[in-house]
Amino acid sequence: MSPAEANKQIQALTNELRQHNYNYYVLAMPTIADFDFDRKLRELNELEKEFPEFADPDSPTQKVGGYITKEFVTVRHRWPMLSLGNTYNAQELLDFDQRIRKAIGDSFEYVCELKFDGLSMSLTYENGKLLRAVTRGDGVQGDEVTTNVRTIHSIPKKLTAGNYPDLFEIRGEVFMHLKAFERLNKERVDNGEVPYANPRNFASGTMKLQDSAEVAKRPLDCFLYGLYTEKTLFKTHWESLEAVKSWGFNVNEQSRLCSDINGVLEFIEHWDKERFNLSYDIDGIVIKVNNYSQQQELGFTAKSPRWAISYKFKAERVETELLQVTYQVGRTGAVTPVANLKPVLLAGTTVKRATLHNADEITERLKLHEHDTVFVEKGGEIIPKIISVNLDKRKPDAKPIAYITNCPACDTPLLRTEGEAAWYCPNDEGCPPQIMGKMQHFIGRKAMNIDGLGDETIETLYKQQFITHISDLYDLHEHAAELKQLGRFGEKSINNMLDGIEKSKQMPFEKVLFGLGIRYVGETVAKKLVAHFKTIENLMDATAEELTAAEEIGGRIAQSITEYFADESHRQEIAKLKDRGLQFVAEEKEVNLASEKLSGQxxxxxxxxxxxxxxxxxxxxxxxxxxxxxxxxxxxxxxxxxxxxxxxxxxxxxxxxxxxxxxxxxxxxxx
Structure with missing residues (x-):
């Protein structure tokens, strides 16, 4: 490679890796697999060694990948939060072991820990109380997120036992259990929001929220694994883990003390198979030299310790046949393509479907053809993903798969907003999945919470033409006899349903607004809008400029709201709901004035x-x-x-x- 070519490649890799780091750490939306990222990082590292004159001092090879966000106070770490060197094979682990032996001899132990796929966090305790919580950031400084971290139940706010020092830091990983992730992601989809790709992204996105009350609704957890003190309290890392466990910290029970590299390899082999049985994601194993004095002797590189390494599991990948691409329509009209696959065993479960995200995935990235043989991977994502196509097995006469142009449910031509990846069906008043989805959202626990009504009941009532709009729910009492004649509902269930509908008329304005299912108007946004505008009339007549003046309302939300209320059918539906007794005015709390000292302020x-x-x-x-x-x-x-x-x-x-x-x-x- 000529120097000019090397310079061009170094610049290209540097820019690409910086963008991937930004996507991962700031946006919490990774755009590359860990394995591919590390491969590119190694390529850049080798080029910089061969052509040091072209290396950027701020290269991704020389620093931890994280970023500082603008929303939080920035705090400098007392001890840098370094990343670990990665390896994907046993030979590189054996090479690591040989380097350790060459430096400190043969008398040492390793501690093996599960590598949690979450958000790194540093906690500072003073006199047994949680003083501060800071993200990794760029390794030197991070975002202070103490208020958000206080909502995590497994992190003690005050220590009640143990001989702990007056001041110390303890580091760990904030994560989300898989079942909680699946439940909350379903709620995001139901609310018309983009689902997170994996629990790690959800945990990271949650920590970036400005509203700690919203953070508290999301069940995060945290494992702690690293103690930092001014004076060394213990001789080994293993002793420190046992100590912090006795102080009340949540330390993972699966860690193991290994006398040699063979024990490490056995531990890795065991968890490479068993990781799919855990209730949380792990993406590898962390291996550390146990003795602190030996760690000190081995020292550090610019971005990682020489006494530790991370073994990364390769995402399990299988080959299968693409049977067909089908399409789902959500309540907001978003059309999502789904790959239907020939059933295949992957990561301990039988996979029949894989996500395709959007049209570009089908026609641009994968360039899918009918009955392609595809490689499917289940890495950090809960839903399997098609990684690539085996072109060697593509049939000569296979036709390219074209993304649909009309809604699969109502045949309305699809639209795509500039700057967005998804296509939408605009027929929100006549598209069955949208109509049923909106009503199912409206009756849901976080909206109107109507007892006696469920998704299946809504589907039955819609198909039997009892309801076509939300307001029709409040006329069902006029059709009680007809409902009974259907033979699907008993008298008791009909009465429970009608009672639940009647009681829902007392639900506060913010619940009704959230229940309407306006795109991007989730629970928190609905509360902010009600607090600011007070009445539905004020909200309906608000300009985009007036909307963005409200707390936490950005341009995208404002545009969605103005477009919603510009539709006369939506205004008519709200008028019907008002006539039927639903709440469209903010509840005014009765305030007994103690004084008027702040009057006019x-x-x-x-x-x-x-x-x-x-x-x-x-x-x-x-x-x-x-x-x-x-x-x-x-x-x-x-x-x-x-x-x-x-x-x-x-x-x-x-x-x-x-x-x-x-x-x-x-x-x-x-x-």
């Missing part, structure tokens, strides 16, 4: 406070005549700032010269 509460919760401070303000706003503008009088307040709010308040006060200063205004 407006406030925003942001951050975490030691003595009071945000809700308690809001109540104090309202009890003394003050008003709570939902977004920072020139109309705001005071920003009450606590710990961990987002830098964006602080910067905006400073630009507008809005006074920034503490909770103590607020209390002085009331006293």
């Amino acid at each position: 407006s406030f925003i509460i942001s951050g975490v406070f030691e003595k009071y919760s945000r809700d308690e401070l809001k109540e104090l303000i309202e009890q003394n005549g003050g008003k709570i706003l939902s977004s920072i503008s020139a109309k705001l009088n005071y920003l009450v700032a606590g710990d961990n307040m987002g830098p964006a709010k602080l910067e905006k308040a400073q630009k507008l010269n809005i006074p920034i006060i503490s909770d103590e200063e607020l209390l002085k205004m009331i006293d």
Whole structure:
């Protein structure tokens, strides 16, 4: 390779790997398999060694892959959070073992730990209390996410046992169990949101949320595996694991102490088979030299310790036949292609279907043909994925698979919004899967929570033409006799259904708004909209500019809302629901004023406070005549700032010269 070619390839690989790192760490949406990423990283490393004059000092080979986000306070790590060198085969592990022996002799042990596929986290404890939680970030500094981490039940907020030091850091991995991931991802799909590819992405995305109440709804877990102290308390890593376990930390029970590399290889072989029986994802095994003094002797490279290595499992891959591509229509009209496969055993389960995501996957990336032989992989993803096509087995007369142009359910021509990958059926008033999906969403637990109604009942009522719109549910009492004649419902079940529908009329405005199924309007967004606009009339008449002035409402959400209410049929449906007694006005809490000391003054509460919760401070303000706003503008009088307040709010308040006060200063205004 000529120097010019090498320079071009180094630049291309550097830019590509940086983008993959950004997709993985910031967007929580990886676009490359770990194996392929590591292969490209090694290629870049070899080129940089051969042509050092072209190496970028900030190359991906020289730093940990993570990023700092702009939404959280940045904190510098007391001890750098380094990444580990990766290997995918036994020979490289044997080479690692030989390097260790050459450096420190033959008298040492290894600790083998499961490598959890989650989000790395560093926790600081002072006097037994959780002081701070920080993400890996770029290894030198990370995002402080203490408020979010406090919602994880397996992380102790206060230690009650053990002889722990006054100040220490402990590191671990935040993750999500597979069953919880499947349940929550289904809810995202039901709400018209893009599902996460795997639990790791879901955990990472959750930690980036600004609303800790929303984080608390997502059942995250955490395994701890690394203790850091100013003075060495233990001789070995194994002793430290046993100690932190006794202090109340959640330490994984599957770790093993191995006397030599053969024990390590046996451990790896065992978990390569058994990993599919775990309730959480692992993607490899971490191998560490046990003795701390030997670790110190071995030292570090620029980005990883020399005394540890990560063995990465290869994602299991099988070959099978593509039978056909079918299409599903969601309640928002999004059309999702599904590959139907000849059944094959993969990762301990029989696989019959694989995700295809969108049209580009079929026609551009894979260029699928009829009855192709495909390679299917189940790596970090719960749903199997087609990785590639075996072109050697493609039949000469095989025709390319074209993405459909019309809805498979109602034959309406499909549309695609510029900048989005998915195609949509716009016939939301006449497309059966959309109609049933909207009603199933409306009656769901997180929306109207109607007892006596389930998905199958909705499907039956729709097919029997009792309901075609949500408002028709509230007319079912007029058809009780006809329902009974169907023979599918007993009198008791009909009464339960009608009682549940009647009771749902008392559900608050935010539940009704969420239940309407407006694209991108999830539970949290619905609450923010109701808090800001108060009535459905205000919301329906709001411009995109007025919508984005509300807290956490971006341009994409605003566009979706304005388009929804621009449709006259939606306005008519809301009018019918109002006539039938549903709530479309925000509940006003009765406030007994203690004083009018804050009368005419407006406030925003942001951050975490030691003595009071945000809700308690809001109540104090309202009890003394003050008003709570939902977004920072020139109309705001005071920003009450606590710990961990987002830098964006602080910067905006400073630009507008809005006074920034503490909770103590607020209390002085009331006293």
